[in-house]
Amino acid sequence: MNSDQLEGKWKQVKGEFKQKYGKLTDDDVTYTEGKFDEMVGRLQEKTGKTKEEIKREINEW
Secondary structure (H helix, E strand, C coil): CCHHHHHHHHHHHHHHHHHHCCCCCHHHHHHHHHHHHHHHHHHHHHHCCCHHHHHHHHHHC
């Protein structure tokens, strides 16, 4: 899965959240995206893997 596909999947999930929880704002979703990026960065630091490797592992889960 490349970064464009991952971004597309994230947009789908984001849209589903907004539909299910109408009070979610773009700020709420952007905050969540930032937390995900932070988690990936921490995993990179701890494991020495690339961002793409980590995202691939997450996708396989």
